[in-house]
Amino acid sequence: MSLDIFIILCYMSSILNNVLKTYSWGYLMKIFEWSPIEYVSMISRDREVEYNFASGSPDPSLIPVKEFEKIFQEVIEEYGYRAFLYPGAGGSSELVRNIDKYYLDKIGVSLRSDEEIVIVSGAQHGIKILSQILVEKGDIVIVENPTFWEGVYPIRFHGASLRGVSIDEEGLDTYYLEKILREGLKPRFIYLNPTCHNPTGYVMSIDRRRHLLEIAERYDLFVVEDDPYRPVSKDPPPSLKSMDRSGRVIYIGSMSKIFAPGLRIGFVITNKDLAEKIKILEQHDFSTSTFLQLAMSKALEKNITEALMKRCSEHYDMKRKILLEALERYFPGRYTRPVCGFFNLIYVDKDPERYVEKAIERRLLYVPATRFFVENPVYSIRIGIGLISSEKIFDGIKVLREIFEE
Amino acid sequence: MSLDIFIILCYMSSILNNVLKTYSWGYLMKIFEWSPIEYVSMISRDREVEYNFASGSPDPSLIPVKEFEKIFQEVIEEYGYRAFLYPGAGGSSELVRNIDKYYLDKIGVSLRSDEEIVIVSGAQHGIKILSQILVEKGDIVIVENPTFWEGVYPIRFHGASLRGVSIDEEGLDTYYLEKILREGLKPRFIYLNPTCHNPTGYVMSIDRRRHLLEIAERYDLFVVEDDPYRPVSKDPPPSLKSMDRSGRVIYIGSMSKIFAPGLRIGFVITNKDLAEKIKILEQHDFSTSTFLQLAMSKALEKNITEALMKRCSEHYDMKRKILLEALERYFPGRYTRPVCGFFNLIYVDKDPERYVEKAIERRLLYVPATRFFVENPVYSIRIGIGLISSEKIFDGIKVLREIFEE
Numbered sequence: 001m002s003l004d005i006f007i008i009l010c011y012m013s014s015i016l017n018n019v020l021k022t023y024s025w026g027y028l029m030k031i032f033e034w035s036p037i038e039y040v041s042m043i044s045r046d047r048e049v050e051y052n053f054a055s056g057s058p059d060p061s062l063i064p065v066k067e068f069e070k071i072f073q074e075v076i077e078e079y080g081y082r083a084f085l086y087p088g089a090g091g092s093s094e095l096v097r098n099i100d101k102y103y104l105d106k107i108g109v110s111l112r113s114d115e116e117i118v119i120v121s122g123a124q125h126g127i128k129i130l131s132q133i134l135v136e137k138g139d140i141v142i143v144e145n146p147t148f149w150e151g152v153y154p155i156r157f158h159g160a161s162l163r164g165v166s167i168d169e170e171g172l173d174t175y176y177l178e179k180i181l182r183e184g185l186k187p188r189f190i191y192l193n194p195t196c197h198n199p200t201g202y203v204m205s206i207d208r209r210r211h212l213l214e215i216a217e218r219y220d221l222f223v224v225e226d227d228p229y230r231p232v233s234k235d236p237p238p239s240l241k242s243m244d245r246s247g248r249v250i251y252i253g254s255m256s257k258i259f260a261p262g263l264r265i266g267f268v269i270t271n272k273d274l275a276e277k278i279k280i281l282e283q284h285d286f287s288t289s290t291f292l293q294l295a296m297s298k299a300l301e302k303n304i305t306e307a308l309m310k311r312c313s314e315h316y317d318m319k320r321k322i323l324l325e326a327l328e329r330y331f332p333g334r335y336t337r338p339v340c341g342f343f344n345l346i347y348v349d350k351d352p353e354r355y356v357e358k359a360i361e362r363r364l365l366y367v368p369a370t371r372f373f374v375e376n377p378v379y380s381i382r383i384g385i386g387l388i389s390s391e392k393i394f395d396g397i398k399v400l401r402e403i404f405e406e
Numbered sequence: 407m408s409l410d411i412f413i414i415l416c417y418m419s420s421i422l423n424n425v426l427k428t429y430s431w432g433y434l435m436k437i438f439e440w441s442p443i444e445y446v447s448m449i450s451r452d453r454e455v456e457y458n459f460a461s462g463s464p465d466p467s468l469i470p471v472k473e474f475e476k477i478f479q480e481v482i483e484e485y486g487y488r489a490f491l492y493p494g495a496g497g498s499s500e501l502v503r504n505i506d507k508y509y510l511d512k513i514g515v516s517l518r519s520d521e522e523i524v525i526v527s528g529a530q531h532g533i534k535i536l537s538q539i540l541v542e543k544g545d546i547v548i549v550e551n552p553t554f555w556e557g558v559y560p561i562r563f564h565g566a567s568l569r570g571v572s573i574d575e576e577g578l579d580t581y582y583l584e585k586i587l588r589e590g591l592k593p594r595f596i597y598l599n600p601t602c603h604n605p606t607g608y609v610m611s612i613d614r615r616r617h618l619l620e621i622a623e624r625y626d627l628f629v630v631e632d633d634p635y636r637p638v639s640k641d642p643p644p645s646l647k648s649m650d651r652s653g654r655v656i657y658i659g660s661m662s663k664i665f666a667p668g669l670r671i672g673f674v675i676t677n678k679d680l681a682e683k684i685k686i687l688e689q690h691d692f693s694t695s696t697f698l699q700l701a702m703s704k705a706l707e708k709n710i711t712e713a714l715m716k717r718c719s720e721h722y723d724m725k726r727k728i729l730l731e732a733l734e735r736y737f738p739g740r741y742t743r744p745v746c747g748f749f750n751l752i753y754v755d756k757d758p759e760r761y762v763e764k765a766i767e768r769r770l771l772y773v774p775a776t777r778f779f780v781e782n783p784v785y786s787i788r789i790g791i792g793l794i795s796s797e798k799i800f801d802g803i804k805v806l807r808e809i810f811e812e
Contacts, residue, residue, distance in 0.1 A: 055492070076478075264493075264695045
């Protein structure tokens with residue numbers, strides 16, 4: 001099939017998906033939709049890309065490739081064939097221990113005595129399994145509006161309707177949340193990415209965090225804190241998990257942004273009952289590699305984390321500043337001002353899905369973010385500065401402006 | 407918690423599970439059950455084991471650890487940071503190409519022009535995603551009786567009721583299958599493990615394979631061929647996939663038994679529509695590591711597969727012969743006669759769940775297999791010869807006899 005036809009088909013299927021949105025097929029909400037991120041990645045495959053604002057990957061220069069080369073050898077020397085056997089459900093006990101011992105305090109996350117760490121194959125795998133456990137058809141789940149499309153796809157797939165609560169520079173609008181709960185809304189849980197929010201780049205303030213936890217207690221709600229950017233951000237506020245006094249926060253951590261996403265290692269912290277259910281459902285897929293769990297465990301033991309966190313947070317902060325300059329110059333007043341993390345939104349006045357191909361012709365990739373809004377969609381573009389080199393950011397934003405100006 | 411209390415809790419939860427069996431919680435069959443395999447592995451953790459008949463792992467002496475050590479270095483040299491970025495949905499194009507080019511013909515599996523290879527994080531991950539796509543609540547899925555507990559757990563979880571068709575030395579009883587279909591049973595699909603069946607060790611004959619495919623055409627059914635043992639078995643019969651003329655066979659392949667389960671690499675071959683749905687649902691978890699996909703791709707390119715297949719099939723055949731001798735001596739007339747693969751069943755006259763702890767005291771592990779029967783359960787033990795060394799098999803079976811004799 002020629003690329004043109006493929007693009008047209010992708011585009012048509014994307015329109016079709018928007019029209020059908022969520023068709024119910026049987027008892028599950030069997031929604032088969034390409035994520036806007038995967039969609040851009042597919043249609044740009046084998047095309048030359050100069051400005052990649054689409055990826056959620058960390059900066060290649062920060063991935064500790066050399067360290068892992070050495071660690072991989074050490075794992076094989078130390079464990080031999082045992083690194084190649086089946087992983088047990090719940091994860092390797094070494095890795096669980098080392099996350100507790102060498103990682104949690106560094107990122108400011110606390111583990112209560114009635115809680116456990118469960119290893120998952122990346123945060124996304126954790127969200128999927130939690131959705132399978134928590135969500136029942138017809139449930140309402142509260143998310144930030146806009147939210148992370150891929151994060152909430154499994155939640156929708158498992159039968160929940162999403163209700164969006166808007167987010168501003170202080171994070172989730174907890175006053176509005178309180179209002180709709182007072183009016184009788186009964187959500188199953190609240191899913192949010194409070195620190196370096198994907199896609200706005202906002203950080204939830206400490207007051208709002210406190211307010212959210214009060215509300216969660218009052219209305220007896222679980223809060224799912226999806227928190228991949230904490231280790232790569234400068235002076236992040238305390239995690240919801242560390243402020244939580246009643247064990248309502250389910251914490252999802254990821255090694256993808258600080259170490260590497262190709263290892264597929266993340267973890268969930270939650271109460272023992274839910275932790276056991278996650279482990280039981282991991283019998284469905286066994287998808288976390290034994291070898292890579294042992295490698296990650298060793299990486300934590302080597303105490304390279306602190307230096308890496310410092311390097312990452314400084315580097316991404318520098319990139320963010322370049323981005324802010326470029327945004328102010330080329331899209332004044334039309335963007336969310338990122339505080340940390342990899343992302344922010346630019347608001348545009350044309351449907352960004354229609355300009356993806358034109359951007360690819362200019363060797364630029366972005367993610368149309370309109371579908372990241374679960375309510376009141378706004379034409380917008382998600383800008384990611386993880387993968388793109390700092391040298392390209394300023395020029396890239398200029399090219400983006402040209403694409404949307406013509 | 408002390409080990410004793412833990413064992414008691416595990417045992418109680420196992421009894422409770424047997425009592426409740428499948429309680430429906432909302433719209434999914436939210437069955438939270440420990441697999442008999444995981445259960446034995448958990449309660450034996452940190453205990454000394456001399457005779458491990460419980461594991462589904464390949465023989466440690468056959469895992470190409472040295473080769474992978476070299477390959478891992480080569481992957482890092484060749485791909486650098488790119489081996490550490492996010493995997494795309496559907497898998498690395500290199501690995502897809504190399505499975506097609508260097509692997510399928512060696513194992514006697516053919517790819518139709520209207521079909522695709524999709525990489526999954528091990529066969530189990532493939533079964534889970536297929537279940538999410540194919541199964542709707544209330545569906546009936548036909549499986550062998552007994553069947554592989556872990557293989558069918560996701561099928562049950564996603565809402566299907568299992569109907570068992572018995573299996574004998576020629577494989578699935580296709581005549582009985584035909585009878586129940588003629589009587590009006592309308593299953594969603596047939597899941598089977600026709601070559602070196604887990605847990606009986608039987609192999610489906612060519613005549614039965616042909617008959618099954620005829621039936622599938624006549625009654626318009628999908629057949630899911632779960633086929634992990636083909637590459638490690640001596641002269642296996644043709645795969646159902648290679649005999650299939652109408653694209654009804656969904657093939658699930660695994661690298662776990664021939665290379666290593668700790669890599670978590672498997673693949674599914676199916677029509678393009680279903681393949682696309684699998685890729686879309688892989689957006690839920692991204693669980694296959696980029697690095698390990700590239701490593702597996704390189705391993706296939708190096709053409710070590712053929713020598714490995716020969717070594718494995720001879721070694722496991724030798725172990726099987728020792729097992730057969732021991733079975734004949736200590737359990738005459740009370741076992742399924744394995745043809746290939748890692749497993750067989752021993753029939754016992756006492757509930758084998760009650761003897762697990764006693765066996766662990768004798769440093770022996772087995773899997774109680776009663777729950778592998780979806781209909782008409784029979785007290786039985788699954789014997790696995792993958793992990794145990796050949797020197798231990800004979801003595802181990804003797805110890806097992808003593809445990810059940812006292």
